[in-house]
Amino acid sequence: MPVKRVVGRRSSTQVLALSLASALTALSACSISDPAPSAESYFNGPAQLDEVTVQRFEYPTREGEPDPEQNWADLYLPAGEEEVDSLPLAVLIHGGAWKSEIGADTFDPLARELASRGMAVYNIEYRRVGSGGGWPTTFRDVADALDHVVEIDAMYPQITVDDEVVVGHSAGAQLAVWGGTRHLLDDDEVGSRPKFRPTRVVSIAGPLDAVYAAHNGDDRIVTAIGGTPSEVPERYKMVDPVQNIAADTPVVALHGSKDTVVSPENSRRYVNAARLAGGDAKLVLVDGEDHVSIVSGDSPNYSKVIDTITSVADAELDKVVSP
Template sequence: MLIVAAGVAVGVRQATRPADRATTAPTSTSEDSATRGTSVHRYAYLPTGVGDPRQDYGDLYLPAGEHAEDSVPLVVLVHGGGWTARYGAGLFDPIARALAAQGVAAYNIEYRRIGSGGGWPTTFSDVAAAVDYVPTLDRLNPEIDTADSTLVGHSAGAQLAVWAGTRNAATPPEFGDPRSRWRPTRIISLAGPLNLERAADTGDTRVTRILGGTPAQVPDRYRAVDPIENIDPTMPITAVHGTADRVVSPSQSMSFVAAVQRARGEARLVLLRGQSHSALVSPRSSVFLQIIRMITASTRPSA
């Protein structure tokens, strides 16, 4: 069947997680001439009857044409928007389509947010489940290559992406079975709040809303999901920030990268002079193509 989301026709594949032991139903596929036949398929990443199917899904954008097994690199996208329901996955549709036009598969995930059933801990458990669905996505689409993949997030989505990609044994089990947590090859943070305690202490009420309190009130929650508290020195991370960002301070990326480097990890800071918070993901901005090239260059397509 076809549904229309944000004006885009999307082919829906009612896929299930392996534990559901159900057969994936064949569905139709849409094409967008602007991106040379990009196809979009929707997957529910939570088991049937769990969560909100209107939000707990991921759209997989595939490049046009036929592709050999493991020949299409994968990028997983986590949109931002202050963890609030006001902003959804449609924010990343232009990036997903631009990546597909470059021969890259883009898995653009949606999740419950403040105002639409999200908040603590639902927003985090949704994102964890969405990224842990990648192996199933690979099984259902053998053309994509998950052995070398990139996890990308913007703003609040960057916090979610960096946290989800660096979960470890200390991460509470409600945020993904430790035995089946998916691990990307690398992570790119675009204007991310990566030091949540500092953000909250300097007056960022978006952070205290999503975590349900200040660092003094709910310290365990900060320790569980704050990227700077969960550094994985083995995970390569690039933190990109505009120097004119007035929504999330560039110091968030700077302090995180410095902390990773002190832990002898691999982290790179990219500061874009004069660029605002939204410029990094706006198709109308002067750096949009630079961001697309950066993401695409991070992938290594199979020969």
């Protein structure tokens, strides 16, 4: 039987306090192209939005000053009436080989599609190789962006944060799976002591066995981590998904059968290891898709990818099938 979402209800005092916080902080947050919900809407019962709205936030970083051009996240809210604790949250982490050339805007179509299905979506940006990122900054940024969800929840009490999904593509998939297992890290390791932890993960074309990837020609991951597995094994131990399996965190690994950038063997090896560890993991090979086409709206399988994400978000992993 699938595990159904159980949402913890807030007390009336908490709702009032969070509504006040929402009204005040919504005015100070930096909006982008779409209108943000008005402060008044939070004082008069449920929020009512006429269309998908997007609000941008800068998140603080644990070490050093954040870069406002890169340390930010967009919160997408769906249209319709929004009661307290009514909107499941999906966190998106874009890919791009951990490099600066590709940013979070590539996930805007996916974020809007998920929001159109009634989800709140948190699409994060982070510093990457070539723009101040790399080891350990990229990984710290992602951890800090995830932890800022606690503050977002205080501003927008209609979202839920107790049982959520994180979705990543390519390098973002490695970061997403790692993000769901940070509670396993020692206190002195990068990204440890999470304030917010996604409890389900969708990996799309992810290098989920970083050592295998590095040993099979993936110099991108070697650059991001700052060395080969033999040179910096302790770093791989911290962030390699296959070395940080959480048996209580279900993972669905989507991978195109024609992916020559990140071999499907990465997903296969992770899923096998997770199952051996007693975890709930599933491999979905998408026939005919390559590394990029699998997340393209032009793909005939795109709706299946979206359906997979929503099924995992609803804790209905039994509905996840190969396209």
